[in-house]
Amino acid sequence: MDNIKRIYVDNAATTPVAPQVIETMSSCFNDTWGNPSSLHYEGQKAKEILDAARNKISGLLDCKAEELYFTSCGTEADNWAIKGAAHAAKKGRNKIITTKIEHPAVLNTCKALEKEGFLVKYISVDENGVVNMEELASEIDETTIIVAVMYANNEIGTIQPIRKITKLAHDKGALMFTDAVQAVGSVPINIRELDVDMLSFSGHKLNAPKGIGGLFIKKGVRIPNLIEGGGQEQGKRGGTENVPYIVGLAKALELAVGRLDDMKRVALMRDRIIDALSKVPSSRLNGDRYLRLPGNINMSFEFVEGESLILWLNEMGIAASTGSACSSKSLNPSHVLLAIGLPIEMAHGSLRISLAHLNTDDEADYIIKTVPQIVDKLRAMSPIYPGK
Numbered sequence: 001m002d003n004i005k006r007i008y009v010d011n012a013a014t015t016p017v018a019p020q021v022i023e024t025m026s027s028c029f030n031d032t033w034g035n036p037s038s039l040h041y042e043g044q045k046a047k048e049i050l051d052a053a054r055n056k057i058s059g060l061l062d063c064k065a066e067e068l069y070f071t072s073c074g075t076e077a078d079n080w081a082i083k084g085a086a087h088a089a090k091k092g093r094n095k096i097i098t099t100k101i102e103h104p105a106v107l108n109t110c111k112a113l114e115k116e117g118f119l120v121k122y123i124s125v126d127e128n129g130v131v132n133m134e135e136l137a138s139e140i141d142e143t144t145i146i147v148a149v150m151y152a153n154n155e156i157g158t159i160q161p162i163r164k165i166t167k168l169a170h171d172k173g174a175l176m177f178t179d180a181v182q183a184v185g186s187v188p189i190n191i192r193e194l195d196v197d198m199l200s201f202s203g204h205k206l207n208a209p210k211g212i213g214g215l216f217i218k219k220g221v222r223i224p225n226l227i228e229g230g231g232q233e234q235g236k237r238g239g240t241e242n243v244p245y246i247v248g249l250a251k252a253l254e255l256a257v258g259r260l261d262d263m264k265r266v267a268l269m270r271d272r273i274i275d276a277l278s279k280v281p282s283s284r285l286n287g288d289r290y291l292r293l294p295g296n297i298n299m300s301f302e303f304v305e306g307e308s309l310i311l312w313l314n315e316m317g318i319a320a321s322t323g324s325a326c327s328s329k330s331l332n333p334s335h336v337l338l339a340i341g342l343p344i345e346m347a348h349g350s351l352r353i354s355l356a357h358l359n360t361d362d363e364a365d366y367i368i369k370t371v372p373q374i375v376d377k378l379r380a381m382s383p384i385y386p387g388k
Helices: 019-031 041-061 074-087 104-115 133-139 163-172 242-260 260-275 306-317 335-339 361-383
Strands: 066-072 095-099 119-124 144-148 175-179 198-202 211-216 283-285 296-301 350-354
Touching: 019 041, 019 242, 041 066, 066 074, 074 095, 074 104, 074 144, 074 198, 074 211, 095 104, 095 283, 104 119, 119 133, 133 163, 144 163, 144 283, 163 175, 242 260, 260 296, 260 306, 260 361, 306 350
Parallel strands: 095 119, 095 144, 144 175, 175 198
Antiparallel strands: 066 211, 198 211, 283 296, 296 350
């Protein structure tokens, strides 16, 4: 294993921390370790770089600095947005609308709110994972509190028409929230143009460390405080700010936005891999062929068990996944793949490859060569494969 060159294509699960981010954070750890709430020099120096980081991120995402709140991760931001909206809802509004393919951070939050008495509607998607707009429009009414639809799916990469969905929500006086964890850093995000009320993102998906994320809350949207404390984050999320990680997040986002043009190259690699793997007999591309994240490839191979495929790929030096890392310990097939209509046996045979800017054409060539070989090997061992 040590002699095999490793190819990392599981960037949807997490990304390596960029060297420039590590350097920026190290400087913060060494030189700017004060508490930003303190009035002395060390504290005010920390506050200065904290404010600069917030201003940088808000500028890159096109929102106001005071609309940006730092969290520990995307999951925390998702919980805060949806639960906060529900608990602040006006009398007569009791409905939450989401989709069947959301991240567990959203789905399980909605299930928890159902236990509190809120009505949750889970909208279906088509075979490519695009939300059913007619069903969505019919469900949004004057009782709707919030519509929660992710910008891009973490498993199949499908990008949703967020601006159109936002208009439907606003026409009925409902809030619009989008989980943009997979999208920020991979595609251009302009919060003002999207017109959403809340948007979540996470550092470790864009080469910042794990343990830092953010939630945009539009000015005028009122949700309860997440953590009562000493007044940090405008009093909404108490606790001393994680300044080095926030500074690292700002640097990572700056780098990601600066290389968005390179995602065109990544998309070409994606398409080349999709075209090649689609030639494997009894295979299927999951997700929309064109409305998808530039690095996302999700394929299903009939008569192949996904976990075995991942383990064999790992032995060959390729780090990939079957789907969401947050549910990888579950033996159940992906809820996303079932929602787009895959039979259980096909859903169990899925492979997710998520490329990023660090991946090369040579690595793509190796993937194109290796995956079909392993699929053939696993099918040869399968007692149900008809080609034996």
